[in-house]
Amino acid sequence: MTNYYSDNRDLKFHLTHPLMEKIVVLKERNFSEKQEFDFAPMDFEDAMDSYDKVLEVVGEICGEVIAPNAEGVDAEGPRVVDGHVQYASGTRLNLDALIKSGLMGMSLPRRFGGLNFPIVPYIMAADIVSRADAGFVNIWGLQDCAETINEFASEEQKAEYLPQVAVGATMAMGLTEPDAGSDLQAVQLKAAWNDEKETWLLNGVKRFITNGDGDISLVLARSEQGTKDGRGLSMFIHHKAKGGVTVRRIEHKMGIIGSPTCELVFKDAPAELVGERKLGLIKYVMALMNGARLGIAAQSVGISEAAYREALSFAGERVQFGKAILRFPAVYEMLSVMKAKLDASRSLLYETARFVDLGKTYSQISEERRLEPEERAEMKKYQKLADFFTPLVKGMSSEFCNQLAYDAVQIHGGSGFMKDYPVERIYRDARITSIYEGTTQLQVVAAIRGVTTGAFLARIREYEAMKTDPELAFLKRALIIMSDEFEHAVNHVMAVNDNEYVDFHARRMVEMAGYIIMGYLLMLDANRDREYLRSARNFTRLAKAQVRAHSEFIGSSSIDDLGSYKYQQA
Ligand SMILES: Cc1cc2nc3c(=O)[nH]c(=O)nc-3n(C[C@H](O)[C@H](O)[C@H](O)COP(=O)(O)OP(=O)(O)OC[C@H]3O[C@@H](n4cnc5c(N)ncnc54)[C@H](O)[C@@H]3O)c2cc1C
Missing domain, CATH: 2.40.110.10 (Butyryl-CoA Dehydrogenase, subunit A, domain 2)
Incomplete structure (x- = not known):
């Protein structure tokens, strides 16, 4: 039986991150719901066990139902009948399988029929479903609109709509x-x-x-x-x-x-x-979009996983010049860089999800009781990190996903251009991730304040201060040099004191922050498990080259150069 959760050790690795205990204890309010709901966990281990079991079910449905249906759904597509949508037949089967297993309303409170899951395991389910079928995940994943109802709607509205979502309303x-x-x-x-x-x-x-x-x-x-x-x-x-x-x-x-x-x-x-x-856009859409952006980041990681796996398996089987193409440096380099980008995106995804969990949960608790001063400070810290990391992970992981899909087709050669292999569909599916829920350019607009206020740099310095094994010191040294280059480049841009100049370099600066943060996260992953050393090393080398290129570009530019890029409107 193919199981898209248990066949991927990276998922369990991120699920068991040390910060999860704090998230779960807060989310479960010290396990106080046990008296009211017999399926509520009694302690941390019990909660983790239930996430694991539910993700096993998600993985099984993905491997056995959703992935096998993906090609048929892509060929059939939905239709309009009498002004309403009729899903492709495979889509209906996918949805029914997930509903039957109680996988709707995963993050909703138990009193509305939900599972009260933190964002981390919910996003993990989205990561898994996306690998199976990136188109289908949209239909299932839109359940996170219910989070906005839960956060901002009246009690009557919550009581009316949320239980419907929990039993399968899309x-x-x-x-x-x-x-x-x-x-x-x-x-x-x-x-x-x-x-x-x-x-x-x-x-x-x-x-x-x-x-x-x-x-x-x-x-x-x-x-x-x-x-x-x-x-x-x-x-x-x-x-x-x-x-x-x-x-x-x-x-x-x-x-x-x-x-x-x-x-x-x-x-x-x-x-x-x-x-x-009047708060529709200013407040509620912002919250709605942040949730959806994290969902697209998960979709991007799931597509990257699918692209990498297809490329690796093809490269091991395809023989040219008397050997598997996997053995040519040009091909194995491409695959290793794909894996490093995949691991980096996933690490940033779950780091962001943890920040969202902590920021949101403290905020929910603040409605039930007065927070202690240190809890209030933590809430603010994590909300701010979540606000800056969400557009960062959406922007970076969707661009990486496109790069992985491109390389996966390339590794397939002419076969990748044919409908005979899943990469052709994966490549087409990947393209939307950097467009909807705000294009990459708009993610940069949202993330740039993390650069200009120094929030990203402050977090980078926090990563730098975290203790790691001496064996990883070479990674930290490289990352410190990159961080200094980043700081220098940002100072150069800010010194000009011109908003258009900041906008002109915004993507470069946000990407520099993204590469350095992902580098640190992989270093920390390698510190927990040496399996990630390979990706940490390969990604850091790539990041160094990218940060250097951006820093050179910024350092050699001045505001006078903008004129040579501008267009006159016809
Ligand atoms: C398949 C699909 C599904 C979608 N699903 C939904 C959905 O469920 N709900 C929903 O409400 N919407 C949905 N959308 C809409 C989607 O979010 C928008 O298409 C997207 O935000 C871009 O808007 P636009 O297409 O009008 O492009 P435009 O806004 O016209 O952008 C065109 C180009 O200009 C650039 N640009 C625009 N403004 C700026 C700026 N200030 N700075 C820099 N560059 C800028 C953009 O980056 C882009 O490159 C979906 C779109 C697609 C294609």
Whole structure:
């Protein structure tokens, strides 16, 4: 039996990170739910055992159902029937298998039928499902919209909608419109209160909405007529059963074909306001998108895993010039760099997930009781780290995933261009990861403050101060040199004191921070388990070259150079 969890030792390694004990104790409020729910864990070991068992089930469904269905789903795709989506037949089977095993609402509280899982094991499930089928993970993974309901909706709304998610209702996130993509402040879909019907009614069009015909949708709409910016937008819940929304079409896409990307028409669609008016974009969408960005980072890591495995297996079998191509330096180098990027992305993914867990859990506890001063300080620390690391991991891991998919096709040679091998689909599926939930450029816009405020550098210096075995000192030395180069480059840019100049170099600076942080994380992984030494060494060498290249570029540029890059608008 193929099991996508137990056949990958890296997953258990990250699940058992030393910080997990603190996360679990906080999340389980010292295991106080044991009296109320007999399936609640009684201690840390019990909780870890239940994550392990649930992930085993996810791994088995992925290996036995979802992965074998992936090709058929990609060929069949979803359809529109009478204004609604009909999934490809394999998609329905995948979803049913996960629902039957209780794998919806994984992170929701037990009182709503959820498993009360921390983000780490939930994201791990998303990582596993993505390896099996990157298109399908969108439909299953949109359950994390329920987190936003749990965080901001009223008790009545939570009681109504969250139990539905826990038994299999699918979700959607309706933000984008034809004229509002990266710039969501431009959203026009109209929300107006109707006295007679005593409800909000939504009118307008949404575009590119994944699983747009899902049961429960969170919709961003303009509730304050006459406004033009984000302060006029509010967040609404629309339930499919209330009607008023039809699917005009499903997009014909390059990849993730099983995931229906819908154009939606809202005609007097009844909806409920979530939280307060005018906070839709400013507060709720930001929280929603951060969760979704972490999900796309997990998708990217899962796709990278699939690409690496396909490439490795092909390279071991394909013989040219009398030997397996795996034995040519050009090929084994490519594979080792792929593995190093995969390990680095995964390490950053789970580091970020831990920060999110701690920041969120402290915040939930603060609503139940007054936090101690040191707890409050920890909450702030982890929330800040989560805010900066989320766009960093989304940006870096999605770009790496594209690079891995490209190299996996390359290793297959002409066969990689054919539909006979899964890499052809993996390559197409990978492409979206650096576009949706905010393009890489927009992740840089979100992450750059981590550079300019010194937050990334401060965290880098914290990693530097962590004790590691003398055997790894050569890695730390290289990383310290890179950190100094990074600091120097940032000072150079900041000294110019010009926002456009900062924007011009923003991606380079964010990437430098990303490479150094990933290098440190792999060093720490190698400190726990020497299996990661190989990737730590190979990644550090790669990072050194990248950091040096960016630092050279920045150091040799001045604000006067920007003119040679600019275009006149036609
Ligand atoms: C398959 C798919 C599924 C999707 N699913 C959903 C969904 O479920 N829900 C939802 O609401 N949306 C969804 N989207 C929309 C997606 O989030 C947007 O497509 C994405 O955010 C980019 O917006 P855009 O396509 O309008 O591109 P644009 O915003 O027009 O961007 C075009 C280019 O300009 C660059 N750019 C724009 N602004 C800036 C800036 N300030 N600085 C630097 N560069 C900039 C971008 O990086 C990009 O390279 C989906 C899209 C696709 C393709």
